[in-house]
Amino acid sequence: MQKSLALCQRTKNLICSTSFYHSKTPIYGARVMEVQNQAIITESDHRVFRLVDAFVQKGHIYARIDPLQEISSSVPVPLQLHPEKFHINSSDTLFIDGTEMTAFQFAEKLSSVFCGNIGFEFGYVEDDEKRFLLSLLKNKYMLNTDEQRGALEEMLKSQVFDQFLSNKFPTVKRYGGEGAESMMPFFMEIFKQCSIKGVTDVVCGMPHRGRLNFLTGILNFPPELVFRKIKGHSEFPENFKTIGDVLSHLSISTDIQISHNNVHFTLIPNPSHLEAINPVVVGKTRSKQQSKKSGSYSNTGESEVLCLQVHGDAALAGQGIIQETLALSRVPHYTVGGSIHLVINNQIGYTTPGDRTRSSRYATDIAKMIEAPVLHVNGDDPEAVIKSAIIAADYHHEYKKDIFIDLICYRRWGHNELDDPTFTNPEMYKLINNRETIPDKYAKQLIDQGIISKEEVNKIVSDYNKQLNKSYKNMENFSPPIPCFSKQWQGIYQSNRNLTQWDTGIEVPLLKYIGSKSCQYPNDFHIHPHLLKTHIKNRLSKVEEGLSVDWATAEALAVGSLLCQGFDVRISGQDVGRGTFSHRHAMLVDQTSGQIYIPLNELFPNQKGHLEIANSILSEEAVLGFEYGMSIERPDILVIWEAQFGDFFNGAQIIIDTFLSSGEAKWLLQSGITILLPHGYDGAGPEHSSCRIERFLQLTDSSETQVDGDDVNLQIANPTTSAQYFHLLRRQMLRSFRKPLIIASPKTLLRLPSASSTLQEMSSSSSFKPVIGDETVSPQKVTKVIFVCGKHYYALADQREKRGIDDIAIIRVEELCPFPTVHLQGELKKYPKAQYFIWNQEEPRNMGAWSFVSPRFENLVGKKLDFVGRKELPAPAVGIGLLHKKEVENLLCQSFE
Known part of the structure; x- marks a missing residue:
């Protein structure tokens, strides 16, 4: 009995939607009874239902949708949907919308709807949507x-x-x-x-x-x-x-x-x-x-x-x-x-x-x-x-x-x-x-x-x-x-030659305010106990002291300051709310209710700037394409896409090659999208070490031979301090143009004390430094200069200190593109006795920045470099732990020979 009731309701929903059936109309000679306002249907009714449902489910297969097939003017009933296939006599009488017709005439009516020049395929959609679509089929849609x-x-x-x-x-x-x-x-x-x-x-x-x-x-x-x-x-x-x-x-x-x-x-x-x-x-x-x-x-x-x-x-x-x-x-x-x-x-x-x-x-x-x-x-x-x-x-x-x-x-x-x-x-x-x-x-x-x-x-x-x-x-x-550049793009122009030097600092009191607000949460919010200690209390103390500001805090300060200025910020990628390395925690999750709270959206009453944390599906190509689309529509939003690991971007190579690197040159579409690619060799193996920075450098239009300013299609940076990261993010939004930015972002540096910065380094008197010189050695003693970018600097500096060396300078190239020719020339002038110049990198010789920096140092800076790094490899890194350690030892030894 219950099964019949449920089926009857489904029959009514389905057939009534197409105006083929009134619930109290005799069907197939059977009388429909009403019991407690529910219709009970007979076996013959089931057969009619199955006939209608068959047209809904499979009518499209027999529809006349191919213009290359010769078709007649009439719409015949497919043999597979003939009434007799459902044990219904073709000549049996049905009453449809008060009209008497045979079962075959009814099938012809169904065929004209479902097997005509449109094949309707929606038998799998939700019931309410199906009823809505079926109701639309009643319309004749006659054009005037x-x-x-x-x-x-x-x-x-x-x-x-x-x-x-x-x-x-x-x-x-x-x-x-x-x-x-x-x-x-x-x-x-x-x-x-x-x-x-x-x-x-x-x-x-x-x-x-x-x-x-x-x-x-x-x-x-x-x-x-x-x-x-x-x-x-x-x-x-x-x-x-x-x-x-x-x-x-x-x-x-x-x-x-x-x-x-x-x-x-x-x-x-x-x-x-x-x-x-x-x-x-x-x-x-x-x-x-x-x-x-x-x-x-x-x-x-x-x-x-x-x-x-x-x-x-x-x-x-x-x-x-x-x-x-x-x-x-x-x-x-x-x-x-x-x-x-x-x-x-x-x-x-x-x-x-x-x-x-x-x-x-x-x-x-x-x-x-x-x-x-x-x-x-x-x-x-x-x-x-x-x-x-x-x-x-x-x-x-x-x-x-x-x-x-x-x-x-x-x-x-x-x-x-x-x-x-x-x-x-x-x-x-x-x-x-x-x-x-x-x-x-x-x-x-x-x-x-x-x-x-x-x-x-x-x-x-x-x-x-x-x-x-x-x-x-x-x-x-x-x-x-x-x-x-009209409407929302008013005030945005094609870039001039100065992509690098922009005032991006913020007053220290405001930085402290943003920092404290970035880890506040409602009184009735049940925060994870581990985060209370490692995230909330640590950040509050660091911000108050103004010292040892780590990477995640610097990011929060940069994002919060942009929100204060009315910009929107969107951070997208897999698990970006907490961060792949559990460092960001820009969104907090109530441990009882699962409610999400984003502190940076509560900086001020009636706050205009909004932070959107978009934890994405496990996709690179579609997600990065989506974020690029976000960025080309609005210049007032900082769109950040973070890969789970650096070289995971290669699943989105088409988007990078055809949109990011060339969109402005081909179509005059500017994008300020920022891509974070966790990078650094720490024994994690071939796919978790390199962000393949060489691929991005190959996509730039930076000249090898002409000092023609720093106007390039892509910005590529490998910063070594949290303050540098802070300035890079803010610079993306404060200029009168938009350029994509690729950041070889850190893994181990996220919590490395040496890579932390002070609030003073982010204050109103500070800005991004394309090159960071060496203040730890006497310039008059230096006979060798090592150039390096990214995390590897800290391993070299630590090794130099252990060896007690004071005649080797280590200069950090923080931004590879635009190539910082003038800044490098200024640093080299400090070392009149230097005779040996080395490019040192973690990556194998056939990867990393070597092939990009070598001709530019020689042609633009005026110095020919020697290479120190891993030998050529078919993959970014080895996957054998002992072999990795041996490579690190050899690399550091070669650097100070």
Whole structure:
């Protein structure tokens, strides 16, 4: 009895949602009884339920979603979903919505909904979401004539644009939209839905396919600029320091006017690593949402800013960054209220047939990991595409979760317009070559329906051709618009030559105040007893004395001072709240309730600056991409990403190579992101020793031969004291420009007394020192100078003291890039009798900073260095403890021979 009651309720929920069933209507000749307001159903009712549920669960498999398959005008009932498969007689009578029909007619009704030109795949979502989606299917979504004409016009313009480029630039790879033109009415419908639902901003990431069509046809991008770019000109004015990017990576930020409302649309520039843009888009979306917080940090702006992700089918199924980005979608501090995903499903990956690009049925099956609904839609049916956009927008607006639109289409010309796809896909392209284009097919449909005339269609084509020809003739006289830092970026400029020397100190009384507040907590808060002694009491005493300020305290002082100045700070990474080495404890956890308390957010009443501690998933690529996206949206937030160990960043190498190191040079996008990479050789083995600093140095545009100032694309530092770290963090936000900063951060130095600093070293009279000279030896006695960076300095200084040596100076190079030429020259002048100059490093000779500093010392500083360090290795460090100790002994002995 209980089982029947539960099943009956589920039956009512499911079938009533689709308006196929009234709870008190006889079904299959059976009488439904009411017992205590609950319906009891018979075995025949179970069969009807199973039939409906089968269509919900599997109807998409039989939907007519592939435009390359010949289909009839009617929607037949699949044999696998025929009523008799569920032991229902086809001729049996049902009463649906008060209408009498046979079971087979009922199945036809279900088939028309679930097996038409949209395949609805959401049988796995939560019950309430499923009911909501099913309720949407009752809507007819009939377009009025203006909407139909508008959809046709956008598709015709896209087709004309591709044909125009083909005629004018026949040898250019443009990655056109031919075969997927129905994406254009999809975008227009999304904008319309945004206007209706109060969305003010859309942030979008999109690969190559149809990008130029979208830019010029809908997003107000000047066609002249496209033509100039094809001709080899820059997309930026000549006086801007930029190297530019390829044609298919162009971007825009513009207002789209819909029904007297403006929707601001940002299409982010993307690299050729297609899906790498997606976490960046999500991060930028969250940052933009936070900028709309209106004084309340809990108001995230999810209803006002939409994240739109566009994918290719093969990349969606094949690139792991998609899984990582989806895994972030519902994690605290990474949510954006879901994204709308559009998959331009070409049914081919480069030239690989679709069935060999994945192991799953659909390219979108990765969506199931977060139970995101998927609508598979036939790209040959623009009106079905528009319907899918409306459903997606309604679902996203209601539940603030991800939803996918799988736009099944094809590429008319292969991977690009110069490619011959018949080498590997002859049958597929035989079908494609014999097909009428989507815009032409839809135009004939509307002409036949009397909605538009052939003359009107020809006029749309003719007018847009004239417009493009006018732009083409005006190309040489067209000046690229001057990029400007507007809105939140006002007051930010391209950097000058001085990246290093900035006043970053703070008055000591304020430092003491911040330090004391950084370890306060409510009276009823149950703090961990170990933290009370090692963290709270120790920090309070050190701050009060102003001595031995360790690394974590210096970080808290830097962050707290920035919060006082109105900046936001975000620290992201795995376990960053406490820190990998249990040193930070920026967030405290109540040992009874689990409540989280962040002391630095309680410095002052009505505090403007906010610290966000984002403990991330076990990901590098997506998380770092997300943080980069956060940083390029707002200059008033210091975004810090900390790797668990230094070389773990290599899981995010694509983000570093294509965004961090070159984003400003390619796209004029500034980022102040700071990356902390724990570094230092202490016997931890190959993967826990080195942050691979050589890789970052190879990515810089620092010159080996010219003293041209210190304006570089990346800042790379390996500081040796907590005060130096303090100044580096503050410097990131106080300048009138933003630059990424890579810090080889410490492990053992976190608690090393010698690496601690005084508050005076962080006071208003102090700043960051690119080079720290040696004050412990008499300059007149020095015959050898050792240059070193990072933690290794302390081992050398300790060994020198043990040996009683007083004629060797040890100079610390705290910042490798920009290379501190002038500072090094100033230090060397102090040692007139020095004859031997050594670069000493822990890393093997084929790693570390050696290959970077050697030519610069010789060409810029005027000194040729000898190398002391480990011999060449295939891995950053050895994994045998005794061998490590022997290497350390040899290294120190060689240094003082």
